[in-house]
Every structure is written in C-alpha cells, then in structure tokens.
Amino acid sequence: MVYSIFDLFKIGIGPSSSHTVGPMVAGNRFISSLKQLDQITHTTRVRIDLYGSLALTGRGHATDTACILGLMAQTPREVDPDNIKLYIDQVKNNNELILAGEHCINFDMNDDLCFNFTESLKQHANGMKICAYDKQNNVLLCRRYFSIGGGFVLEESELNKQENEQINLPYAYDSARELLAICQKENMSIAEVMLANEKHLGDYEINNRILNIWRVMDACIKRGIKTPGVLPGSLKLKRRAYQMHQTLVDNSTDYIDSMDWLNLFAMATNEENAAGGRVVTAPTNGAAGVIPAVLAWYLKFHSKDDEQVITEFLATSAAIGLLYHRNASISAAEVGCQGEIGVACSMAAAGLAAVMGGTPMQVENAAEIGMEHNLGLTCDPIDGLVQVPCIERNTMGAVKAINASKLALQNDGLHHVHLDDVIATMHQTGLDMMSKYKETSLGGLAINVVAC
Numbered sequence: 497m498v499y500s501i502f503d504l505f506k507i508g509i510g511p512s513s514s515h516t517v518g519p520m521v522a523g524n525r526f527i528s529s530l531k532q533l534d535q536i537t538h539t540t541r542v543r544i545d546l547y548g549s550l551a552l553t554g555r556g557h558a559t560d561t562a563c564i565l566g567l568m569a570q571t572p573r574e575v576d577p578d579n580i581k582l583y584i585d586q587v588k589n590n591n592e593l594i595l596a597g598e599h600c601i602n603f604d605m606n607d608d609l610c611f612n613f614t615e616s617l618k619q620h621a622n623g624m625k626i627c628a629y630d631k632q633n634n635v636l637l638c639r640r641y642f643s644i645g646g647g648f649v650l651e652e653s654e655l656n657k658q659e660n661e662q663i664n665l666p667y668a669y670d671s672a673r674e675l676l677a678i679c680q681k682e683n684m685s686i687a688e689v690m691l692a693n694e695k696h697l698g699d700y701e702i703n704n705r706i707l708n709i710w711r712v713m714d715a716c717i718k719r720g721i722k723t724p725g726v727l728p729g730s731l732k733l734k735r736r737a738y739q740m741h742q743t744l745v746d747n748s749t750d751y752i753d754s755m756d757w758l759n760l761f762a763m764a765t766n767e768e769n770a771a772g773g774r775v776v777t778a779p780t781n782g783a784a785g786v787i788p789a790v791l792a793w794y795l796k797f798h799s800k801d802d803e804q805v806i807t808e809f810l811a812t813s814a815a816i817g818l819l820y821h822r823n824a825s826i827s828a829a830e831v832g833c834q835g836e837i838g839v840a841c842s843m844a845a846a847g848l849a850a851v852m853g854g855t856p857m858q859v860e861n862a863a864e865i866g867m868e869h870n871l872g873l874t875c876d877p878i879d880g881l882v883q884v885p886c887i888e889r890n891t892m893g894a895v896k897a898i899n900a901s902k903l904a905l906q907n908d909g910l911h912h913v914h915l916d917d918v919i920a921t922m923h924q925t926g927l928d929m930m931s932k933y934k935e936t937s938l939g940g941l942a943i944n945v946v947a948c
C-alpha cells in the first residue's frame with residue numbers, strides 16, 4: 497500500500513513516469529527475480545513485449561530505452577541522464593546487452609523488443625511482458641508488469657492484493673473525509689498528519705529526504721532555465737525557458753510579472769523532463785512542473801521561512817496526491833490528463849493553501865477546486881512526445897492551482913463539492929473517456945496537428 501510522501505515524490509528521469517520510470521523499474525524487478533532463481537548466467541536471450549499505451553506512445557516516451565536500461569541494472573534514481581545515449585548506442589551497435597550489469601547476452605532492439613500496437617493486456621492499459629530463455633530456448637522466467645502511473649509498477653499477482661493490503665499507521669485514512677476527521681479530532685494540520693505517518697523514519701531523516709526532493713526539483717528548474725536549444729524528437733521544439741528567463745526582470749514585484757516567473761519555473765522543469773533529464777514525479781513526470789513551479793513561485797515572492805514552508809507544502813500535497821492514487825488513478829492511460837495535470841494542480845493548490853495559513857477544510861477546498869476545473873482533460877500528446885501540449889499545460893496547471901487556493905482561502909471551508917466526490921467523478925470520467933484520449937496519441941491534438 498502506498499502511504500508515504502517518498503512513494504509519491506520519486507526522483508527519476510524524464511520524460512514519463514508511467515512509460516519511462518515504470519518500465520525501467522520493471523526491468524530492475526525482472527533481473528532481481530532472475531537473480532533469486534540463480535538464472536542470470538544461464539540466460540542467453542531476453543524478449544520484451546509492450547502492450548496498449550506502452551506500445552502506442554512508447555517510442556516518444558523512451559519506453560524501449562527504459563526497459564533496456566532496467567535490464568542492465570540502471571535505476572531511475574541513479575542513472576546518469578548524460579550517459580543514457582552511450583549505453584543505448586552500445587546495445588544498438590553491438591547487439592549486446594549486459595544483463596544485470598554482469599552477464600553479456602545477444603540483444604537485437606528490433607527482434608527482441610516488440611511494440612504490440614494492436615494488443616492490450618486486460619488488467620491495465622500499460623502492460624508489458626519480459627521473458628528470459630536459455631540456450632536451448634527454454635523459458636527460464638516470464639513476468640507481466642503493469643505500470644500503473646507515477647512510476648509505480650505491479651506484477652499481475654499484486655494488482656488485486658494492493659487494494660486489500662492494510663498497513664499500521666498512526667493516522668490511517670482512506671478518504672478526504674477521514675483525513676479531515678483526524679485533523680479535527682487531533683487538532684492537527686494535514687501536513688502534521690502526513691508527517692506523523694512518516695515518524696518511523698525519525699525527524700532528521702524525514703526532514704532530510706523532503707529537502708532533498710526539493711533540491712532535485714529546484715536543480716531541475718535551474719538546469720531548464722540555463723539550457724537553450726531544441727528538444728529531442730520529431731517536433732524539433734525550441735526550448736523556451738532559457739529565452740523567457742533572459743527577458744524577465746529579477747526584482748520586479750508586479751503581480752503579473754510574478755506569473756511570468758511561475759510559467760518559467762513550470763516550463764523549465766518540463767523541458768528538462770522532455771529532454772530525459774533528472775526530475776521528481778509530482779505525482780507524474782508529464783505533470784512534474786506544476787508543484788515545483790507553485791512552490792518556487794511562493795518561495796520567491798512570499799516566503800520567509802523556506803525549510804518549514806517546503807516541508808509543509810510537500811507534505812500537504814502528498815497527503816492529497818495519495819487520495820487520488822488510492823481512490824482513482826494518476827495514470828493518463830487510465831483516466832487521461834486529468835489524472836496527471838489535474839492531480840498535480842489539486843496537490844499544488846492544497847500545498848499552497850496550507851502554507852498561506854489555510855485550515856484543513858480550506859486546504860481540502862483548494863484541492864477540490866484544483867481538480868474540479870480539470871475534469872475531462874484528455875491526454876493527446878503529439879507524436880507520443882511529452883512536449884505538446886504537456887509543457888505548456890504545466891504552466892496552466894500551476895496558474896489554476898494558485899487561483900484555486902486563493903478562492904478557497906477567501907471562503908470559510910464550507911463548500912458544495914467535497915474532494916472525495918470530485919476524486920470519484922474524475923475516476924468515473926476517466927473510465928468513460930474513449931481510449932483514444934488516454935495516452936495513445938490516436939485522438940485529439942495528436943491527430944489534428946501535423947507532427948513534422
């Protein structure tokens with residue numbers, strides 16, 4: 497069961513949490529299962545099959561590269577983004593792969609990695625299968641993995657177990673109503689509840705890890721701002737954050753100018769993500785810019801106590817994000833972009849409302865508004881790249897998050913639509929959405945705009 501801030505905010509690489517980070521994690525899990533069976537050195541061939549959305553947008557989302565890196569024992573957290581091209585070129589040029597970083601096998605990227613464009617696995621839209629064979633072509637191990645969004649990966653046997661699993665937490669909650677009831681009964685903020693549930697780590701560790709998440713987010717913004725040029729892929733999209741930064745005046749206090757900074761922070765993050773750089777899933781990679789942008793904007797223009805603000809903001813956001821993960825989905829292949837940008841907007845709105853002094857009910861209201869006005873948002877990335885509409889969409893999510901928190905803070909917390917109800921609505925809307933609008937690049941902008 498996912499309950500932690502650090503499950504939701506994961507350090508990884510771009511461009512996609514479900515299509516890059518998840519498949520790399522699946523590759524890691526496969527080699528550790530092979531190791532447990534003591535079959536690494538008996539393996540002579542590995543075959544990877546991608547299904548559904550993983551196949552349809554896999555090339556644009558670097559799913560093939562991610563699977564191979566995972567089998568080579570590279571992890572999303574530790575792989576150096578600057579070395580990825582080198583690793584993949586070696587596999588391509590030599591038709592060889594160093595399985596688990598220790599055993600060389602033949603691997604042909606065209607024959608041993610298959611995009612099954614017309615097939616889906618029934619359990620989830622993001623399915624994949626990895627099989628290992630010995631030299632007599634006997635199957636040593638075959639596993640199916642499902643990348644369920646935000647870099648989370650489950651095996652077939654874990655899909656149902658996850659729903660029933662219980663974990664002992666000081667303040668367990670399954671819904672926003674339960675979370676608010678805890679806050680009221682214990683006289684705690686949402687962030688305090690969330691942090692109490694991490695208590696087993698110890699205060700120093702919690703603090704350190706949260707600040708490290710922010711350091712990675714902040715470094716991503718800074719790299720994005722400093723990097724000119726063109727993003728990888730068929731669109732030849734010019735990076736805009738670099739130029740935007742050149743034109744911004746650092747000491748302006750004008751509110752409208754401050755929105756330019758917000759846009760800049762979101763764009764810088766998602767250009768880095770599109771370039772395969774180091775990012776934090778928040779709660780996904782496609783939507784990785786919303787939360788850092790709103791937090792960076794608040795720190796730049798409003799904050800005095802940075803560390804406390806960062807902790808409260810991220811802990812509150814995570815508490816809200818976990819509700820979506822638990823009761824709906826953060827996978828665009830399941831529910832469209834409302835599950836990515838919509839959830840990020842809702843989380844950021846909650847975080848901002850909290851650091852601006854909102855009560856738990858106002859924070860819940862902000863999160864609800866943040867999602868309510870993203871309902872129905874489709875996922876239709878052009879040419880399967882996490883670039884258009886994704887990069888700009890992060891700026892829109894950030895702007896909406898600020899407005900959602902301002903609306904909530906002007907209210908007393910009492911409101912018509914409860915967060916639980918909007919989460920259920922988002923989920924239902926996603927299930928009803930036609931699959932061509934769910935990370936397949938078969939509908940919407942993806943077919944109405946010419947890619948080249």
Ligand code: SF4
Pocket residue numbers: 782783828832833834836837874875876877881882883884885886889935
């Ligand atoms: S359209 Fe939204 S959900 Fe789809 S890839 Fe882009 S950011 Fe992710």
